[in-house]
Amino acid sequence: MPAIAYLECSRCHAHLPADTPQTVCTRCKDQPAGALYVRYDLSHLHGTSPREVVGDGDSPWRGMWRYHAVLPDVEPVTLGEGWTPMLHSRRHPGAWLKEEGANPTGAFKARGLALAVTMARHYGLRKLAIPSAGNAAGALAAYAAAAGIEAHVFMPRDVPIANYVEVTAYGAHVTLVDGVISDCGRMVAERKQQEGWFDVSTLKEPFRVEGKKTMGYELVEQLGWEYPDTVFYPTGGGVGMIGMWKAFEELEQLGWVKPGRRPRMFGVQSSGCAPVVKAFDDGAAASTAWQNPHTAAAGLRVPKAYGDYILLEIMRESGGMAVAVSDEDIFASIQDWAANEGILLSPEGAAATAAYAQLLSRGVLDPSDRVVLFNTGAGLKYIDVIASALHLKAPGQT
Ligand SMILES: Cc1ncc(COP(=O)(O)O)c(C=O)c1O
Numbered sequence: 001m002p003a004i005a006y007l008e009c010s011r012c013h014a015h016l017p018a019d020t021p022q023t024v025c026t027r028c029k030d031q032p033a034g035a036l037y038v039r040y041d042l043s044h045l046h047g048t049s050p051r052e053v054v055g056d057g058d059s060p061w062r063g064m065w066r067y068h069a070v071l072p073d074v075e076p077v078t079l080g081e082g083w084t085p086m087l088h089s090r091r092h093p094g095a096w097l098k099e100e101g102a103n104p105t106g107a108f109k110a111r112g113l114a115l116a117v118t119m120a121r122h123y124g125l126r127k128l129a130i131p132s133a134g135n136a137a138g139a140l141a142a143y144a145a146a147a148g149i150e151a152h153v154f155m156p157r158d159v160p161i162a163n164y165v166e167v168t169a170y171g172a173h174v175t176l177v178d179g180v181i182s183d184c185g186r187m188v189a190e191r192k193q194q195e196g197w198f199d200v201s202t203l204k205e206p207f208r209v210e211g212k213k214t215m216g217y218e219l220v221e222q223l224g225w226e227y228p229d230t231v232f233y234p235t236g237g238g239v240g241m242i243g244m245w246k247a248f249e250e251l252e253q254l255g256w257v258k259p260g261r262r263p264r265m266f267g268v269q270s271s272g273c274a275p276v277v278k279a280f281d282d283g284a285a286a287s288t289a290w291q292n293p294h295t296a297a298a299g300l301r302v303p304k305a306y307g308d309y310i311l312l313e314i315m316r317e318s319g320g321m322a323v324a325v326s327d328e329d330i331f332a333s334i335q336d337w338a339a340n341e342g343i344l345l346s347p348e349g350a351a352a353t354a355a356y357a358q359l360l361s362r363g364v365l366d367p368s369d370r371v372v373l374f375n376t377g378a379g380l381k382y383i384d385v386i387a388s389a390l391h392l393k394a395p396g397q398t
């Protein structure tokens with residue numbers, strides 16, 4: 001595992017040291033301050049082949065830690081996150097579904113928070129706080145419990161019940177907020193100094209992106225160390241897309257993948273909360289906070305992503321686009337993939353599959369295009385939400 005050389009600002013490219021906990025860039029002249037990327041000296045890996053370096057079946061490095069050669073050199077706090085299935089669609093010959101619901105806590109959030117909590121333990125931090133749409137809170141609560149660190153989670157009151165139950169069981173301090181994730185974020189920001197909390201909000205510390213970059217390594221490895229043509233990623237705060245793009249940059253620097261053919265990145269949002277889609281369509285460099293956000297895809301109810309400027313850059317540079325789908329299309333896609341593929345998608349994952357169907361029918365994509373669709377969470381985490389959409393009551397309930 002490599003030592004961290006420095007942290008690099010995504011806006012002003014200043015270098016910050018990583019020997020103490022960092023949040024966002026302290027050198028940026030303009031607000032908001034840039035998110036920080038973790039940088040290593042990977043020169044010793046140049047000229048290697050990934051098969052020599054990446055952990056295989058006999059290696060003690062399992063799950064996302066198979067990429068330990070490109071992750072910080074610290075003792076992991078792990079619950080078995082990563083190396084999730086890449087499932088070939090039974091109906092669409094060009095489509096693969098990355099099943100992130102197989103992660104601990106049933107969502108891709110486990111990757112980022114495994115690394116954030118690993119680093120928090122390394123730095124000796126004792127109290128972590130997070131504003132969350134639900135799944136990030138569940139993941140923080142689980143990894144904090146495993147590490148013996150306090151977790152303070154702030155979630156909307158109408159969060160899916162699974163998130164409320166899991167954070168409570170993991171022993172986190174829970175605050176339910178009448179509002180959305182940005183209201184939760186404000187509460188964390190107001191109280192963190194006085195309470196001694198370290199804020200692990202999306203992009204307000206560097207290691208959640210670093211954990212999520214393993215999705216980029218994995219999807220390339222699982223496709224035989226080749227890029228797909230297109231990636232569909234349900235985008236709230238967008239950390240997964242930012243992490244994957246960082247992985248592609250590193251893979252090319254390492255010589256593990258040929259440069260020049262990166263996938264087109266498609267960010268998918270719900271039409272009830274689509275600030276990034278609007279900014280993309282308007283040709284804007286950043287988004288404007290979405291008013292009255294509403295969608296059953298809880299993780300997509302993010303009125304303004306902190307890293308919107310990075311997402312817009314990635315989608316444009318890659319030749320991708322931002323796509324909105326309705327909640328109706330989301331629930332239709334959940335039923336479609338459950339009945340025809342045997343996969344119960346989360347509403348966020350179903351936003352990706354619905355967007356794929358939309359672009360196929362609009363002729364923007366061809367069925368032969370190699371596409372990776374991210375199911376970012378397990379449908380079972382949304383059992384109340386899906387039951388309500390299907391007009392189902394608990395058996396025995398009148
Ligand atoms: C299942 C699921 N998918 C997607 C998202 C959006 O993730 P990101 O904020 O990384 O864009 C979330 C966020 O809560 C989520 O829980």
Ligand SMILES: [Zn+2]
Nearest residue numbers: 009012025028
């Ligand atoms: Zn900066």
